[in-house]
Amino acid sequence: MASSAPAAPKRQPSVLNKAYLILYNFASAVAWSVVLGRTVSLLSQSGPQAVYPGVGEWTKWTQTVAGIEIVHSLLGVVRAPLLTTLAQVASRLLLVWPVVNVFPQLASQPWYSSMLIAWSVTEVIRYSFFALSISGFQPRPLTWLRYTTFYILYPxxxxxxxxxxxxxxxxxxxxxxxxxxxxxxVLAIYVPGSFMLFTHMMSQRRKIMRNLKAQSTKAQ
Structure with missing residues (x-):
């Protein structure tokens, strides 16, 4: 499932905690940029059958490292809901390990490439947004992308x-x-799980867009 849990601090973080979160989000944005760039390049040059040999291992370990976000949520390092984080991380780990890693022949299908593109675009936007937000910057275009592109990328x-x-x-x-x-x-729980993630993002979007509108009104 597509990522949905915000990674903003739960409370005012210490300098060390803040530096860690900025570094983590920045490194994650770079890692997923590699996935996106390689996937698009391989797909356009050689077709879907070339994507897994070229970027499958990188994707698998990039997503596996992201499992630390469950610990972040559990310990309160970020304010991401634990169940939402657990659902999106677990579903992705299922795809990269028991499914694609065990049956790599499935990755020659276009579905694998479309999944990686949806994941990587989502994550590049998400991690970039959080790295900048924690650093004290919140560009409006990036905020809009973070809370709007899921309408297309999640499905x-x-x-x-x-x-x-x-x-x-x-x-x-x-x-x-x-x-x-x-x-x-797993397929049976995808419907309620997907609904939970999607509605969570819709709720977040309403809140964020309302705040942006209020800020624009005050600035006028």
Missing amino acids: IGISSECALIWQAIKPAGDLDPLFPWALYG
């Missing part, structure tokens, strides 16, 4: 994820008869 990412999970069901049965049932279970 692309979620549908791509579901397609890959669905395609993994048949080969999963060759490994373990229970594996397909686990994947069916």
Whole structure:
């Protein structure tokens, strides 16, 4: 699922905590920029079958490192809701490890490329937004992108994820008869899970856009 949990500080952070969050978000934005650049380049030059060999390992570990955001939320380092963070991180780890890593042949399908594009565009915007916000800057265009592009990127990412999970069901049965049932279970919770993430972002957008409008009114 596409990322949705904000990474702004829960309370006024210490200098060390603030520096850590800026560094983490900046490094994450760079890492996902690599995913985006490589995916688009490989896709345009050689087609979807070249994407996984060229960027699959980088994506897998970039997303795995992002699992630390669960710890951030759990410890209150950021104000991201724990359940929302857990849902989006767990769903992505499922895609990069038990699905694509086990069945790399699925990554030759266009769904893998569209998933990476949706993920990486979302993350470049998200991490850039938080790195700048924590640093004391909040460019309005970037704020608008952060709280608007999910209307397009979430459906692309979620549908791509579901397609890959669905395609993994048949080969999963060759490994373990229970594996397909686990994947069916994952698909069953995607609808409520996706609804939770999407409505959370819509709620965040209403709040942020209302604040931006109020700031514009005061500035006039």
